[in-house]
């Protein structure tokens with residue numbers, strides 16, 4: 382499919398609700414539009430998913446057959462890389478090179494989970510009872526089975542449209558689930574290509590069902606739907622809480638990958654040049670619209686001034702621009718709404734006496750570009766220090782010793798990630814234990830491998846994606862006792 386075909390295809394999709402414009406965030410131009418599917422589309426999609434789950438057309442296939450189809454999906458993602466990259470960079474505003482770097486991971490994710498199709502297994506047990514309830518001698522054999530959850534609702538945000546879709550779909554398909562997929566309303570385009578890829582690869586009709594629409598309409602209907610067995614959600618902590626409430630009607634299971642306010646600790650003995658480069662990329666990449674972005678940097682006093690200056694220098698050097706602009710490494714924020722939100726935090730901070738070392742303003746041009754921003758003199762009670770901004774804004778605070786650094790780092794409701802820069806190995810691993818977060822990076826940031834579990838402590842989530850935990854999330858355990 383060409384970019385043009387996708388832009389036309391989405392316009393023609395049926396829907397009952399509002400018309401939703403799709404905006405290029407680098408130019409603010411409308412590139413296409415679609416109609417909100419709303420609750421009606423969710424009802425239909427859940428019914429189709431349920432029918433395929435009951436029929437066993439997918440979950441009943443031998444694991445090796447599902448695996449073959451998943452390998453075909455991976456191959457087709459690579460074959461369609463060009464249009465997927467162009468759609469995601471156009472739609473999410475990310476530089477083409479960023480989309481090109483992410484896409485191979487999406488294909489590999491399907492290959493990785495294809496391997497799990499033949500490796501989900503239960504256990505056998507020696508039962509310890511001596512007599513059964515009927516008084517008969519309990520000569521029992523027992524074992525566990527791993528079974529797909531059923532119909533799962535997959536809801537995710539705009540910050541990595543094709544990546545977020547694959548992160549959920551690959552393990553869900555490997556487990557044998559049928560699904561309803563709801564991408565973010567801002568970035569529905571690459572999902573249209575993925576839908577075609579799944580069909581071409583041989584995923585039976587109705588196993589994966591795409592629903593387009595707003596969160597408060599289609600997303601809310603999916604979360605509350607009695608025909609859905611589990612919701613796997615990536616998004617804000619605020620919406621995560623709404624999903625938990627909506628899910629309570631049928632007590633559907635919920636997996637949540639939520640927001641973060643991740644700390645970065647830089648010690649006096651760190652390789653400061655590396656730390657500064659890495660911490661700057663760790664917050665400014667994708668204009669700060671990454672869940673693991675290190676938005677709170679804490680620096681030991683001896684190198685504090687050097688780090689503040691270094692971060693500001695990087696912030697002033699990184700070139701901003703749209704996907705088609707030569708040399709741009711950082712794109713815009715996703716929407717006017719996000720721009721208003723980010724600038725709201727910054728302007729409030731300015732009024733409250735925060736020092737803007739650099740940035741703190743949007744660029745004087747079209748597109749939702751915000752200059753990478755470094756803030757000091759921040760009070761820990763401030764909203765911009767407490768809440769996730771999801772923009773290119775970093776606060777920098779000094780600390781004196783390890784205990785103070787850890788206390789500052791852990792003083793947050795979030796717990797998605799944390800980073801430490803030090804050349805003292807013992808300290809690095811000691812801090813890996815002391816920081817309250819699901820992923821810790823030592824002397825690096827923005828590293829990832831889908832073989833390793835990922836998820837949040839505290840209000841950054843429930844459950845884990847990726848790795849073995851990732852497929853377990855789409856399986857439930859059944860225990861079987863047998864009288865011999």
Ligand code: NAD
Nearest residue numbers: 537538564565595596600601616617620638639640641672
């Ligand atoms: P969001 O929570 O507003 O939206 C995410 C998705 O939820 C969208 O598809 C949206 O349509 C849907 N949604 C909105 N309201 C809903 C409702 N009431 N019921 C059901 N669905 C609803 O998040 P966002 O602003 O689009 O994305 C940014 C957030 O995502 C940040 O908080 C970021 O940290 C988080 N995120 C987390 C991870 C992770 O793995 N932990 C990864 C990426 C992004």
